[in-house]
Amino acid sequence: xxxxxxxxxxxxxxxxxxxxxxxxxxxxxxxxxxxxxxxxxxxxxxxxxxxxxxxxxxxxxxxxxxxxxxxxxxxxxxxxxxxxxxxxxxxxxxxxxxxxxxxxxxxxxxxxxxxxxxxxxxxxxxxxxxxxxxxxxxxxxxxxxxxxxxxxxxxxxxxxxxxxxxxxxxxxxxxxxxxxxxxxxxxxxxxxxxxxxxxxxxxxxxxxxxxxxxxxxxxxxxxxxxxxxxxxxxxxxxxxxxxxxxxxxxxxxxxxxxxxxxxxxxxxxxxxxxxxxxxxxxxxxxxxxxxxxxxxxxxxxxxxxxxxxxxxxxxxxxxxxxxxxxxxxxxxxxxxxxxxxxxxxxxxxxxxxxxxxxxxxxxxxxxxxxxxxxxxxxxxxxxxxxxxxxxxxxxxxxxxxxxxxxxxxxxxxxxxxxxxxxxxxxxxxxxxxxxxxxxxxxxxxxxxxxxxxxxxxxxxxxxxxxxxxxxxxxxxxxxxxxxxxxxxxxxxxxxxxxxxxxxx
Numbered sequence: 422x423x424x425x426x427x428x429x430x431x432x433x434x435x436x437x438x439x440x441x442x443x444x445x446x447x448x449x450x451x452x453x454x455x456x457x458x459x460x461x462x463x464x465x466x467x468x469x470x471x472x473x474x475x476x477x478x479x480x481x482x483x484x485x486x487x488x489x490x491x492x493x494x495x496x497x498x499x500x501x502x503x504x505x506x507x508x509x510x511x512x513x514x515x516x517x518x519x520x521x522x523x524x525x526x527x528x529x530x531x532x533x534x535x536x537x538x539x540x541x542x543x544x545x546x547x548x549x550x551x552x553x554x555x556x557x558x559x560x561x562x563x564x565x566x567x568x569x570x571x572x573x574x575x576x577x578x579x580x581x582x583x584x585x586x587x588x589x590x591x592x593x594x595x596x597x598x599x600x601x602x603x604x605x606x607x608x609x610x611x612x613x614x615x616x617x618x619x620x621x622x623x624x625x626x627x628x629x630x631x632x633x634x635x636x637x638x639x640x641x642x643x644x645x646x647x648x649x650x651x652x653x654x655x656x657x658x659x660x661x662x663x664x665x666x667x668x669x670x671x672x673x674x675x676x677x678x679x680x681x682x683x684x685x686x687x688x689x690x691x692x693x694x695x696x697x698x699x700x701x702x703x704x705x706x707x708x709x710x711x712x713x714x715x716x717x718x719x720x721x722x723x724x725x726x727x728x729x730x731x732x733x734x735x736x737x738x739x740x741x742x743x744x745x746x747x748x749x750x751x752x753x754x755x756x757x758x759x760x761x762x763x764x765x766x767x768x769x770x771x772x773x774x775x776x777x778x779x780x781x782x783x784x785x786x787x788x789x790x791x792x793x794x795x796x797x798x799x800x801x802x803x804x805x806x807x808x809x810x811x812x813x814x815x816x817x818x819x820x821x822x823x824x825x826x827x828x829x830x831x832x833x834x835x836x837x838x839x840x841x842x843x844x845x846x847x848x849x850x851x852x853x854x855x856x857x858x859x860x861x862x863x864x865x866x867x868x869x870x871x872x873x874x875x876x877x878x879x880x881x882x883x884x885x886x887x888x889x890x891x892x893x894x895x896x897x898x899x900x901x902x903x904x905x906x907x908x909x910x911x912x913x914x915x916x917x918x919x920x921x922x923x924x925x
Contacts, residue, residue, distance in 0.1 A: 424455045425554065431455035432838070433543055433553040435775065437523045438467015440559035440813040440827055442510055443488065445519040447831040451839055457553075458519070459545070461528030465514060468563045469507040474587040474606065474763075475613035477503035480719055481665070481822050483639075484647060484657035488513060488824060492654045496647070500636045500719075531778035532556055532810075539809060539847040554847065555838060558775035559813040562893075565767040565776065569601065572741040577760055579745075584610060584763040595619040597756060599747060601739070602763035603629055605718045610763060611732075612722040621732045622755055624739060624747070627881045628708045630717035631724060632689050665821045666898050672713035673896045675871035682871055686712030696724040705736050711876030715884060716821075769796060769886035769893055774814065781807035791816070796892040797860045799913050800906065802830050803837075803851040811837070816892045817863045819884075825899045833906050837914055846916040855913040866896035 424431060432453055434441045437460035448456050464470060479486045483496040487509065494509050501509075514520040528546040535542060541556040566583040568574075574581070580591045584606045598618040600607060603625040615621050639647065647654045671681045690707050697703040706724060726732055737749040746756040767773040771788045779787040785806050791797070798804050801818030802811050811834045812818075813827060820826050837849045867873060872884050872891035886892045895902060 428455075428540065428553055429551040430457040430553045432457075432555045432557060433541070433551060434458045434557045434559050435529050435543075435777065436460065436467060436559035436561060436813075437465040437514075437525070438469070438559065438561050439510055439823060440467070440561055441465075441557075442514050442519060443824075443827045444557050444559050444813055444831045444834065445522055446488075446513065446517045447828075447835050448838070449517065449519060451835045453835075453838065456519075456522055457551070458523045458559075459527040459529055459543070459551075460523055460525045461546075463525050465520075465523055465525075466507045466510055467561050469503055469510060471564070472503060472585045472587075472606070473589070474584045474610050475617075476609035477606075478609060479503070479506055480605065482657070482661045484654060485661035485665075485822060486824060489658075489828060491516065492658065493648055493651070496639055498636055498638055500634065529777040531780065533780040533784075534782060534808060534810070536782055536808075541809065555809045555811070555849075556779075557811045557813065557834065558777075558779070560774065560776040562768045562774055562814060562819070563766040565770075565773050566762075567764045567767055568762065569739075569764050571739055574742050576744050577742050577757075579758045579760065581760040582762065584761060585766070591759060593617040593759060596758040598622070598759045598761065599624060599755065599757040600761040600763055602765065603627070604763060604765055605629070605716055606765075607763040608718040608720050608723045610761070612720070612726045614761070615726045615729060615732050618759075619731065622747075622757065623727075623732065623734050625705070625734055625736045626738070627710075627715075627879070628706050629715070630686070630689050630708055630712055631693055632717060632719045633692065634719035634721050636721070662822065662825065662899070666900055668713075669820060669898045672872075673866070673870045673894075673898065675711075675713070675874055675876075676869040679874075679876075682712050682876075689717070693724055696728075698728045702727060702734060705734060708880075710878065710880040711871050711874065713871045714877035714880035715882035765883060768883045769816075771887075775812070779807065779810065781810065795888050795890055796886055797856075797863075799851045799856045799859045800830070800833055800902075800909075801826070801895070802833055803856075803914070805851055805853045805856050808848045808850040817867075817895055819894045820899050820902075822899070826895075826902070829899070829903050829906050833910070836911050840911050840914075841916050844916055846918055848917045850915050850917075851913055852915050859913065863896060864890070867891050870894075870896050872896075 434444050437458045441458050479501050483501040491513050530544050530546050532541050532543045541553050543551045566585050582588050594617055597620045599622040601624045671678055693707045694703045737751050740748050740750045748754055771792050796816035798815030801815045813830050841849050884891050884893045
């Protein structure tokens with residue numbers, strides 16, 4: 422089937438990170454060849470292209486942090502460093518023949534649906550407009566860094582940057598370095614910074630759960646190397662996913678099984694406290710909120726770093742920043758030469774996920790719809806009023822491991838496009854009644870998770886959005902998502918010809 426006259430592509434995928442590459446591969450497998458990936462940066466990679474900070478690595482075992490159909494890769498460690506994840510993304514794009522579909526330097530500013538012929542007009546920075554039948558937003562969740570609005574930040578005389586925009590040209594050896602934040606990125610950065618800096622000051626708002634990291638080098642020549650035997654890779658993958666699924670099951674069923682999460686949390690807190698020499702310091706570094714309220718981390722070096730004489734933890738809030746340092750709320754002045762902001766990303770904020778304006782039927786804008794009606798998406802991929810538009814990671818979609826989520830989502834997106842093509846239809850849209858029923862279930866299920874429980878008070882978790890909903894994580898296990906997508910499939914969607922109201 423050739424490309425419809427007047428269209429630049431049948432499918433435009435916005436983003437060439439893991440999600441965009443995964444979507445392109447899935448569509449190619451289904452015979453969709455007129456696909457273009459629009460990438461605003463100069464190379465593919467998304468989160469793993471941008472985040473090149475000291476110590477960056479995956480926090481999911483490499484055996485499962487990969488596509489199920491592309492598990493053979495020469496990982497150097499059980500938890501691969503970020504550079505290898507970036508190389509893996511490129512490898513997948515090359516191996517599956519989608520590298521040539523990527524158009525770099527093409528940043529999308531907005532997209533508008535044309536109901537007269539069921540197409541999308543996609544505007545790029547610079548004024549160019551591309552038209553497509555289907556639009557897939559694969560811009561991820563961690564592309565827009567949060568820059569805190571500290572008074573005087575712009576007056577700081579030394580180098581300052583966000584962890585996702587690391588400046589490797591700055592010499593850190595022997596200098597007084599401050600890092601703001603103690604989240605998942607900081608857990609990896611702090612031990613590395615401590616080795617370089619003359620003195621390191623860590624500014625903490627909320628402590629993070631840090632479990633042990635069972636990391637080790639992977640010797641390619643070993644008879645038990647995952648590369649040597651496919652069954653070994655499959656077994657390691659199954660073990661990793663099963664353990665994550667079990668933890669997720671406990672967290673999302675917190676109201677029914679609070680004892681399990683509390684018991685595991687107690688064990689982790691004890692493990693954390695044993696690594697810190699000063700009991701008073703341990704009290705500040707060990708969380709008091711419940712396990713699972715925000716994403717936990719694993720590290721064998723983060724907490725022991727605070728035992729060093731040249732590392733200081735500051736939990737007094739920052740009042741303002743001056744030319745030569747930071748002033749805390751108590752009035753203490755801490756002189757610094759370099760300041761690193763490990764302050765996270767805009768995840769559920771308006772204008773993110775996707776990172777461009779999306780105008781559906783009647784001019785309805787997606788971000789404003791979510792602002793007015795809470796964040797929502799059927800199966801994490803579709804929203805009523807936005808035909809032929811799909812998200813690879815919409816509201817109520819997240820989990821510990823990105824890959825199982827992505828494969829389930831792009832599988833459903835591909836099934837929708839397959840169905841429309843087989844019926845000769847040009848419009849796909851989620852049924853409003855099916856959507857309402859799905860979201861009623863999501864909101865009900867979310868109430869039983871740990872994310873909205875009193876145990877999460879004070880966690881300052883990015884899982885919760887501005888409406889007070891825990892709209893980032895799926896309130897089910899990944900296996901439930903895969904099972905539902907197979908059982909329900911495209912039944913939640915309506916299909917129709919151009920210009921008509923879609924029919925089932």
